[in-house]
Each structure stands twice: as structure tokens, then as C-alpha cells.
Amino acid sequence: MSAARKLLIFGGLALAAFGMLYGLHYALFVEHQTLDRMGGSLTTAFVDAAERNLPATQLALNNYTDTKYNYVRQVDAHSHWIGLAMVMIILGAVLERLAFSEGTRAAIALAMAIGSFSFPGAVILQTLTHRSSLSSGLAVGGSALVILAMLAAAVGFAR
Amino acid sequence: MSARRVLIFGGIALIAGGMLFGDIFAVFVLHQNGGRTGEALLAATRAVTARDSAAVRQDFVRIGDLLEDHGTKLDAHAHMIAAGYLALLLALLQPYVALSCRSRKILAQLFVAGGLLLPLGIFFIHYVGLAYSPFSAIGWASVLADSAGALLIAALIAEVWGLWRYFRGLRPDVAEPALPPDDSWESRTLLAGGTLLILLGFLYGAWYAAFNLYEHEAREKNILTAMLNASTGNGGDATQFVGDYGRLQAEKAVDVAAHSHIIEFGLLAILLTFVQRFVFLNSRWKRFWVKLLLAGSVILPLFVLLEMHLGLIAGGIADIGGLMVLIALLGMLAGILRDTGALDAQEENAR
Numbered sequence: 001m002s003a004a005r006k007l008l009i010f011g012g013l014a015l016a017a018f019g020m021l022y023g024l025h026y027a028l029f030v031e032h033q034t035l036d037r038m039g040g041s042l043t044t045a046f047v048d049a050a051e052r053n054l055p056a057t058q059l060a061l062n063n064y065t066d067t068k069y070n071y072v073r074q075v076d077a078h079s080h081w082i083g084l085a086m087v088m089i090i091l092g093a094v095l096e097r098l099a100f101s102e103g104t105r106a107a108i109a110l111a112m113a114i115g116s117f118s119f120p121g122a123v124i125l126q127t128l129t130h131r132s133s134l135s136s137g138l139a140v141g142g143s144a145l146v147i148l149a150m151l152a153a154a155v156g157f158a159r
Numbered sequence: 160m161s162a163r164r165v166l167i168f169g170g171i172a173l174i175a176g177g178m179l180f181g182d183i184f185a186v187f188v189l190h191q192n193g194g195r196t197g198e199a200l201l202a203a204t205r206a207v208t209a210r211d212s213a214a215v216r217q218d219f220v221r222i223g224d225l226l227e228d229h230g231t232k233l234d235a236h237a238h239m240i241a242a243g244y245l246a247l248l249l250a251l252l253q254p255y256v257a258l259s260c261r262s263r264k265i266l267a268q269l270f271v272a273g274g275l276l277l278p279l280g281i282f283f284i285h286y287v288g289l290a291y292s293p294f295s296a297i298g299w300a301s302v303l304a305d306s307a308g309a310l311l312i313a314a315l316i317a318e319v320w321g322l323w324r325y326f327r328g329l330r331p332d333v334a335e336p337a338l339p340p341d342d343s344w345e346s347r348t349l350l351a352g353g354t355l356l357i358l359l360g361f362l363y364g365a366w367y368a369a370f371n372l373y374e375h376e377a378r379e380k381n382i383l384t385a386m387l388n389a390s391t392g393n394g395g396d397a398t399q400f401v402g403d404y405g406r407l408q409a410e411k412a413v414d415v416a417a418h419s420h421i422i423e424f425g426l427l428a429i430l431l432t433f434v435q436r437f438v439f440l441n442s443r444w445k446r447f448w449v450k451l452l453l454a455g456s457v458i459l460p461l462f463v464l465l466e467m468h469l470g471l472i473a474g475g476i477a478d479i480g481g482l483m484v485l486i487a488l489l490g491m492l493a494g495i496l497r498d499t500g501a502l503d504a505q506e507e508n509a510r
Contacts, residue, residue, distance in 0.1 A: 010322065013318070017315050028305055032297060036296070046203050046207055046215045050210050054391070057387055068376075083423075086241075093252075143364070144365075151358060154358050
């Protein structure tokens with residue numbers, strides 16, 4: 001088994017296990033609290049509006065959008081880590097069918113692995129750094145690597 | 160039954176079960192739930208206008224309940240299918256897992272059991288709630304789901320350990336035979352079609368993240384602000400903003416569903432390339448199931464996207480697309496069952 005194949009299969013399995021562990025940790029310690037906070041801040045916004053306290057309404061709406069911003073990205077990171085892990089394992093299983101040299105296959109595997117780890121990681125970073133351009137840049141870079149690797153794989157299968 | 164067969168049967172059954180559940184959810188729950196959530200939101204805006212805080216709270220309890228109902232069903236569908244995919248992937252890796260035959264089989268059974276219990280637990284979260292739970296926020300159904308998730312993780316880590324042993328030079332007492340290369344028309348078509356589907360899904364996801372995600376988030380805040388301003392008599396029609404809010408949620412849902420489904424079907428197509436040699440049907444039928452699967456894989460995400468323009472007709476066609484994939488999957492499963500039966504008969508004759 002080539003090094004590229006090992007990287008994709010072991011990396012994919014490790015990433016799947018990591019994504020699952022993250023999901024388990026999130027479900028146990030974060031999700032319920034986040035959903036309560038999200039629902040609570042939207043309810044507060046409407047209750048404050050009913051009491052005609054408009055500054056408090058706006059504050060509660062801001063809390064709601066901030067919490068939802070984080071929630072969407074935390075759930076997305078979990079699903080993308082596992083989804084990309086499955087793509088890595090599958091690509092590892094069919095790597096020998098890519099009509100490229102071993103070096104090109106290794107480059108595709110490396111791009112896929114780096115992109116699959118870093119793209120969801122950067123999405124999580126967005127929740128910690130509050131919409132910084134660094135985290136967005138990393139997310140764009142990671143997803144571009146994954147797309148390029150898949151594009152190369154499609155070309156390799158077509159050849 | 161070997162570990163690989165347990166994982167192939169279990170994996171395909173989980174995927175088919177998850178898809179069937181998804182189709183039932185789309186037809187009987189999704190739109191009705193959305194309509195009821197919109198009604199509850201409209202009632203909340205009326206309660207704001209009437210300065211009735213207690214009624215607002217009641218309406219939001221109702222909205223929370225409806226969103227939980229929707230979210231848990233969606234998660235049950237997604238987790239069941241994802242566990243099925245992972246089971247099929249593990250089936251591929253069985254020749255390289257250096258554990259005893261019995262250990263591999265137990266791990267396979269545990270993985271399939273975890274893949275079944277996880278979505279079951281998620282599904283019941285809405286119905287069981289916090290009844291008899293000793294925890295403040297986690298009910299017994301969540302405990303079941305989390306335990307099943309832990310079981311999946313443990314089985315996966317054990318499989319990785321088996322792989323690690325294999326690459327250290329250890330070999331199992333009775334190894335699963337490695338799959339010989341399959342260059343049949345079905346295999347090549349599924350591989351090419353699956354790769355293309357995944358690539359399209361990636362590109363659509365990137366386009367969505369670049370142009371829609373932030374715009375949707377900003378629009379949601381603007382609509383909610385306008386809705387509350389209208390409800391407090393500061394201009395505008397709250398009913399119209401509730402409608403706008405519902406449309407925005409639908410837009411987000413179709414974008415995400417199209418992105419995730421096209422990639423999932425691509426993965427499924429590539430995974431099925433490996434089981435084609437076990438599909439004991441003549442080539443005419445094998446090709447038919449492949450074409451049906453790929454056609455359904457394109458129809459579902461495409462018509463999910465068109466739902467915003469064509470309405471429920473597109474939704475109905477998308478459901479038919481999902482059904483096509485499901486039927487193709489069951490057709491292939493029937494072929495695999497015939498193969499298993501033929502192998503069992505050969506063994507019996509040999510004895």
C-alpha cells in the first residue's frame with residue numbers, strides 16, 4: 001500500500017473518529033446550552049418588544065444572531081469533518097485507479113488531507129475569533145484545496 | 160456471516176432506512192411543521208402588538224417545540240445515513256484489519272447496532288423530553304443517542320487499531336480476501352458519476368458559502384428587526400415580515416439540502432462500485448439499477464433547489480428522485496442477497 005493511500009485511509013479514519021468525538025462532546029456539553037441560549041435570546045427580544053423596551057430588544061436580537069452564528073458553524077464543522085473523512089477513505093480505496101504518477105497521487109492525497117482537516121477547523125476558528133479575516137481565509141484555502149484535489153481526482157479517473 | 164457481510168448488509172440497510180425515513184419526513188412532516196412554525200411566529204408578533212408578554216412566551220415555547228421536532232427528525236435521517244456510509248467504508252477495509260475473525264465480527268455488529276441506536280435515540284428526544292431524567296438538560300433519549308455515538312467511536316477506534324497492527328506486519332488468523340479489481344461498466348459508471356456528483360456538491364457548497372451564507376445571516380437579522388418594529392407600531396406589516404422570514408428559512412434549507420444530498424449520493428455511488436461484484440444479477444438489471452441510482456442522485460438535489468421557484472411540484476419530483484435512489488439501492492441489495500444465497504448453497508453442496 002502506497003504512502004498516499006495510507007495517508008488517505010488512516011487520515012480519514014482518524015478524522016472521522018475526531019469528528020465523532022467532537023460531535024459527542026458538543027452534544028453532551030455544548031448543544032443543549034447553546035440551543036437554550038439561542039431560543040432564550042429570541043424570546044427575550046420579543047418579550048422586550050412587547051414591553052416596548054426597544055434598546056433591550058436590539059441587544060437580545062444581537063445575542064441571538066451571535067449565538068446562531070456560532071451554532072451553525074459548530075454543527076457544520078462536525079458534519080464536514082465526518083463527510084470529508086469519508087471522501088478521504090473512499091479516495092484512498094480507489095487511488096490506484098487514478099491515471100497519474102505516484103508523485104501526483106501523493107500531492108492529491110496531501111491536498112485532500114490538509115484541506116479536510118483545516119477547512120472545518122477554520123470554520124470553528126471563526127466562532128473563536130469573531131469573523132476574523134484570518135479564519136475566513138483559512139476556511140477558503142482549506143475548501144479550495146479539497147475542491148482542487150477532487151477536481152484532479154475526476155481528471156485522473158477520466159484519463 | 161463474515162464481518163464484511165455484516166457491514167455491507169448493515170450499511171446498505173441503514174442507508175436505505177435513513178433514505179426512507181427522509182422521504183417520509185419530507186412528505187408528511189417538513190412543510191406542515193414549517194407552516195405551524197410560521198403560524199406560531201405570527202401569533203407571537205400579534206402578542207407583541209397587544210403588549211402581552213405571557214402570550215409571547217407561550218408562543219415561543221410552541222416554536223421551540225416545533226423546531227425540536229423538525230431538528231431531531233432531520234438529524235435522525237442524516238446520522239442513520241452517515242453511519243451506513245461508514246459501515247460500507249469499514250467493509251472495504253476489512254482485509255486490512257489484523258484482528259481475529261471473531262473480534263472483527265463483534266466490532267461489525269457493534270458498529271451496525273450503534274448506527275441503528277444513534278438515530279433512534281435522536282428521533283425519540285422530542286417525544287421523551289426530560290421525563291424521569293436525573294439531568295437538567297439531557298433526557299433519556301439523548302443518553303441513548305450519546306451512548307450509541309460512543310459505541311460507534313469505540314468500534315471505529317478498534318478498527319483503526321486493527322489497521323495499525325496490519326501495517327506493523329501482523330496478520331489475522333483468517334483474513335477477509337482482498338477485493339479483486341473490478342473494471343465492469345457498472346463499476347466505472349458509478350465511479351465517474353460519483354466523483355462528478357461530489358465535485359458538483361463541493362463547488363455548490365463553496366458558492367453558497369461565498370455568496371449566500373453571510374447574506375442570509377444578515378437578512379435574518381434585518382427581517383427580525385423589521386418584524387419587531389412593525390409589531391410595535393413603528394411601520395410595516397408584521398405579517399409580511401413573517402412571510403419573508405419563512406421564505407428565508409426555506410431558501411437556507413434548500414441550499415443546504417441540495418449541497419449535502421448531492422455529495423452524499425456521490426459518496427454512495429463510489430461506495431457501491433465496490434459491492435457490484437457481489438450483486439448477483441444479469442448485466443441488464445445491474446446497469447438498470449446503476450442508471451436509476453445516478454438519475455435519482457441528480458433529480459433530488461436539482462429539484463430541491465428548484466422548489467423555491469416551482470413550489471410543491473418540484474418538491475414532489477425531488478421526493479421521486481429520492482425514491483429512485485432508494486429503489487435502486489434495494490435492487491442492488493436484492494442482488495447481494497442472491498449472491499449470499501448462492502454462496503451458502505455452494506458451501507452446503509461442498510459439504
